[in-house]
Amino acid sequence: MRKIENPWKQNPWLESVAVAQRRARKRLPAPVYDALVAGSERGQTVNENEAAFRELGLAPHAAGNPATRSLATRVLGQDVSLPVLISPTGVQAVHPDGEVAVARAAANAGTLMGLSNFASKPVETVVEANPRTLFQMYWTGDRDLMVQRMRRAHSAGVIGLILTTDWSFSIGRDWGSPEIPERIDLRAKLRNAPHVIRKPRWAWAFARAGVPDLTAPNLTKPGEPAPTFFGAYYEWMSTPPPSWEDIAWAREQWQQISGTPFVLKGVSRVDDALRAVDAGVHALSVSNHGGNNLDGTPAAIRMLEPVAEAVGQQVEVFFDGGIRRGSDVVKAVALGARAVLIGRAYLWGLAANGQAGVENVLDVLRMGIDSTLLGLGVSDIHDLTPADLVVPDGFHRALGRPSRTSDATTNPVSLRA
Ligand SMILES: Cc1cc2nc3c(=O)[nH]c(=O)nc-3n(C[C@H](O)[C@H](O)[C@H](O)COP(=O)(O)O)c2cc1C
Secondary structure (H helix, E strand, O other): OOOOOOOOOOOOOOOOHHHHHHHHHHHOOHHHHHHHHOOOEOOHHHHHHHHHHHHOEEOOOOOOOOOOOEOOEEEOOEEEOOOEEEOOOOOOOOOOOHHHHHHHHHHHHOOOEEEEOOOOOOHHHHHHHOOOEEEEEEOOOOHHHHHHHHHHHHHHOOOEEEEEOOOOOOOOEOOOOOOOOOOOOHHHHHHHHHHHOOOHHHHHHHHHHOOOOOEOHHHOOOOOOOOEHHHHHHHHHOOOOOOHHHHHHHHHHHHHHOOOOEEEEEEOOHHHHHHHHHOOOOEEEEOOHHHOOOEOEOOHHHHHHHHHHHHOOOOEEEEEOOOOOHHHHHHHHHOOOOEEEEOHHHHHHHHHHHHHHHHHHHHHHHHHHHHHHHHHOOOEHHHOOHHHEEOOOOOOOOOOOOOOOOOOOOOOOOOOO
């Protein structure tokens, strides 16, 4: 008999990421929700990231499908129960427990936590919640500061470093950006009161836990208080962007400090992937920053297969951008990803229901992967191949791959020296 759900029950199960997003929208003050939606310029890339998954079909079997399926894999030398990791996001004020709730949820789900250097909780606290945490840094500050931040993350016990380099400080969205206060003083409280008053559950949670201070504790300079988010952003904007030699330098520093894996996040092009391999990275993530960087970058899933084909034998290739269901994960793995990272999907879960909401989203993805494997007749996640998918002609975008006239799907962009 079908169980009838009590409509007044608090925090009912979120059956899909879309439902989690709707609940998040209902619960969060509009500026906070809008900050999670993010995107840039006309929103072309953020929309394409999700839409491109719809173009990929699945090729199911009618019988002979496996009774049990294995989703477990190994990522950066760690066993994970599913090929889904938490992508670092620097978002404050979604939930009072923030990254600690996310880290606990990831630990309970048997997977890795990615912690942004713009996070609201100190790396030490997050590692306590999930000892398998990867610390993410942007290229910000001078070299001494970067080394000091690496040392701190290593002392806290992180199991690897993610360096994210795809950011171009684009300003202006056609739909307008939310106002984020520098600090929550009386003026900011009064300005935001009309939004907050409409979201009593969110306001009550923060009233009990304390108003967020909107600082970046992992970017604290020695002997100074944690910078505000804007202070940290200013430091980042004033830092000259890294060269490939800088990436190799960072990878070398991390090797000496920690000896744990070094991941480059934000690779779109085949030529960059090859250079990342030369710089000695252990892994890279094919990513357009969830559509928040250069608007007009193709959907991340279109760029995955060419990069995986070029460097997948040498380094672990991850993927992030637009994952909203288990079948999206299966599609990315079939096109060459070792694992995917998720951003907004878990942020919606966090906003909707804290740690339980993040666990819920991870469960939704786990069940979705499992049912997709069942339908495809694949018993082990490692056995997926592009033949399990229906990939339309011209789907892939091989940015920066030396042109090959025989390959019609190649976007002929020549390698620059
Ligand atoms: C609100 C928000 C904040 C983000 N902050 C960071 C960050 O601090 N560091 C980083 O490497 N990526 C950051 N990202 C990008 C994510 O790590 C990830 O690449 C992206 O969200 C993946 O796309 P998805 O949201 O469609 O899953 C952020 C993304 C969002 C939506």
